[in-house]
Amino acid sequence: MTSRKSIIITSALLIAAVALSAAAFGGPRNCCMAKKSSGQERAQAARSFEQDGAQTAAVEVTDKGFEPSSLKLKAGAPAKVTITRKTDATCAKEVVIKEYKIERKLPLNEPVTVEFTPHKGEFSFACGMDMIKGKLIVE
Numbered sequence: 001m002t003s004r005k006s007i008i009i010t011s012a013l014l015i016a017a018v019a020l021s022a023a024a025f026g027g028p029r030n031c032c033m034a035k036k037s038s039g040q041e042r043a044q045a046a047r048s049f050e051q052d053g054a055q056t057a058a059v060e061v062t063d064k065g066f067e068p069s070s071l072k073l074k075a076g077a078p079a080k081v082t083i084t085r086k087t088d089a090t091c092a093k094e095v096v097i098k099e100y101k102i103e104r105k106l107p108l109n110e111p112v113t114v115e116f117t118p119h120k121g122e123f124s125f126a127c128g129m130d131m132i133k134g135k136l137i138v139e
């Protein structure tokens, strides 16, 4: 093999490797496949009340998904749920609560507070692609 040929082969291999890794890690559709169900087992309830009767809860987006992944709220009282995205490692860069028609972008490390008055039932909140999920339990 001449050295010229091996240079050509080496650069062809490099280009192929770059293209492959771009395909594997590039698409936002791939980003939360691996994280899909993690965080679900760690369901904890988080609830507190402000003096004016509004209930507040805080959720973080970590590499495990939404933490806690389950929130308990009281039906009929205004709720303020603050979501802070702490990681770039998942695709949960926005939060969607379909039942309450809420869709908000989650800038990194910036608390975003959504307000709604929950009614009784169980509702999900999720990333924009409905892959990383959490649960609202309203009693």
Ligand SMILES: [Cu+2]
Pocket (backbone or CB within 6 Å): 032, 091, 092, 127, 128, 129, 130, 131, 132
């Ligand atoms: Cu997603």
